[in-house]
Amino acid sequence: MPRPTNDQDRLFTRATSDYGAALERLARAYEANDADRQDLLQEIYVALWRSFTGFDERCSVRTWVYRVAHNVAASHVDRQARRRRQEFISLEEIENRADEAASRNLARQQVLSELYGMIRDLAPLDRQVMLAYLEGIDAVSTAEITGLSASHVATKIHRIKLALSRRFREGGSDGA
């Protein structure tokens, strides 16, 4: 194992302080089970700390953090899906199903719970785009994180917006 450096520790501390909440949301979106989610978050943190030995500022810290987190989380989900023989669906299917599953007058917590359900059904790549969209990451950075072309990301974001607006079109009461 490479020796920890001050830079590695400094970058890690900065990353977890800036993106800790986003990483928690990401872990929650990948793993429904509490204990597995804690394990996943821990796995992400360890991978992030290890990865900072090689950080060379060719991309922003934010892109780096999301790449590591998604690579760890998607690999984790892939292992779980193989074990559970789980099938994922695409954004196209989510969009098609949005009308049938349209949810109206939901409390915030219910909206969030349905949103998490929607995300966990998605295939890893679509899931990453959806999470980046929800975190407010622009299309260019999303392309850097996922490896998709910017135009491909834009198309997917368009689908996400349609699916979300159809599914939650009449929105929620403030019931949380």
Added chain:
Amino acid sequence: MEPEQIGNEGVRELWQGQKTEGVQMSMEQIQKEAGRFQRRIQWRNRREYVISIAMTLFFWWLFLLGHDVLVRVGCGLVIGGNAYMVWHLLSKGSLGVVSENAGFASWIEFRRRELIRQRDLLNGIWHWNLGPLVPGLLVLIAAFARFAATARSSIKHPGVLVAVDLLVFIVAFAAIGRLNARCARKLQRQIEELDRQSGTGQA
């Protein structure tokens, strides 16, 4: 939040505004976990060694026990083939862990690299796994056939028994080879799907 306001932006606000637990890990915890992670990998590698050592010990025992030169040659070849197999697995084999370079690669590159590695490992199974064992096992079957044909043997139908041995060996190896080829084709389809999604078409 009022009804009708939720829309896309509302969902985004709701997402970003949700409560988090503020999970923090101290540097000590991180380093401890990283050490544990490293030990887990070492243990997995050791497990692969244990199976191979057991196999080597078995054939070494046969080697010492057998006075027939063919048996000794067969055992030696199996031990050699087994050593090559373990070397290949440990130098190119699957750890299935996210490397320290995870930040350099987007998910598509990262995933593609892993799928290609697994596909090539499966496609090359005759080269690194089954192939190295074939000469030793064939020599051992030949040694058995020679023994069965001698007067010292009490086997009634030596020819049939040897033919059955050979058949079992061929069928088992062919089945393993086919199964791996099928898995490799499945991985190739996943690589093509990734390429389709990324628009690179490199498969």
